[in-house]
Amino acid sequence: MSFPVYIWGLHPHFLFEAIAYSVALRLSLRNFQQDIIPATQRSSIVVGGLVGALVGAKLLVILQHLDLFWQQQEQFWLLLLQGKTVVGALLGAVAGVELTKKLLGVQRSTGDVFVYPLILGTAIGRIGCFLTGLSDRTYGVSTVLPWGVDFGDGILRHPTQIYEIAFLIALLIFLKWRSRYPYQSGDLFKFYMIAYLSFRFLIDFIKPDFRPILALSAIQIACLLAIVYYRSSIPALLPKAN
Numbered sequence: 001m002s003f004p005v006y007i008w009g010l011h012p013h014f015l016f017e018a019i020a021y022s023v024a025l026r027l028s029l030r031n032f033q034q035d036i037i038p039a040t041q042r043s044s045i046v047v048g049g050l051v052g053a054l055v056g057a058k059l060l061v062i063l064q065h066l067d068l069f070w071q072q073q074e075q076f077w078l079l080l081l082q083g084k085t086v087v088g089a090l091l092g093a094v095a096g097v098e099l100t101k102k103l104l105g106v107q108r109s110t111g112d113v114f115v116y117p118l119i120l121g122t123a124i125g126r127i128g129c130f131l132t133g134l135s136d137r138t139y140g141v142s143t144v145l146p147w148g149v150d151f152g153d154g155i156l157r158h159p160t161q162i163y164e165i166a167f168l169i170a171l172l173i174f175l176k177w178r179s180r181y182p183y184q185s186g187d188l189f190k191f192y193m194i195a196y197l198s199f200r201f202l203i204d205f206i207k208p209d210f211r212p213i214l215a216l217s218a219i220q221i222a223c224l225l226a227i228v229y230y231r232s233s234i235p236a237l238l239p240k241a242n
Contacts (some may be wrong), residue, residue: 003133003152013136016128024121031113041104048100049093056092057084063218065137065210086122087200087219090193091226109186115175118192123168130161140206158206167199194230197223 005012032042061084097110129138133151140158142148148156174195175188201223209217216224 005131012131013128017125020121020124023124024117027117028114035113037110041106044104045097045100045110048096052096053089053093057089060085060088060218060222085219087222091222111186111189115188115192119168119172123165126161126165130159141208160203160207163203171195190230194227197226
């Protein structure tokens with residue numbers, strides 16, 4: 001396989017990112033129809049989340065690749081223009097949503113409607129990351145495992161994009177099962193955040209990232225801080241026996 005893998009003449013990152021956004025938007029709009037939050041407030045909350053996601057995605061990508069600023073400035077500015085991080089977007093969106101809710105006086109949790117759109121959108125997007133190859137910078141370190149993938153530099157690497165897709169599918173199945181049991185509004189989103197951020201913290205150990213503090217990358221540090229923020233919610237998220 002030669003990377004990037006173009007499909008119908010389209011770059012895989014562009015193609016699958018467009019599909020991911022379309023699927024996530026369609027699912028979100030469907031979920032909004034069952035939402036008890038007024039449409040005007042929901043629209044403002046969504047805008048706040050989008051602005052926060054954009055800022056968070058760019059800010060974290062800067063911190064994640066800060067080493068390039070001193071070594072390869074041209075690549076750093078290109079990455080700043082084109083790059084973004086799922087973790088940064090998630091945390092930025094949460095901050096944007098919470099700030100907007102505070103301004104509007106909304107106290108009800110608003111995250112559950114986004115859980116399945118986020119999971120499916122991220123999984124679809126990671127297909128594009130995998131097919132893009134080295135330039136996407138989401139690959140893993142070298143490996144001798146039989147499923148290692150040569151993304152174009154002659155080195156067999158962990159296909160961490162595929163690992164993430166598999167994890168997201170498993171998480172989707174688990175949350176569907178968990179939703180059969182009683183839970184408070186917002187619990188599904190909290191569990192999604194804790195599970196996904198924990199996965200990203202662990203999987204990033206097998207990525208060739210810049211690790212400036214305690215051998216941790218900026219994304220891993222962000223994941224840890226967010227997990228600490230949500231830690232008090234963990235007991236309530238576990239299904240209780242009848």
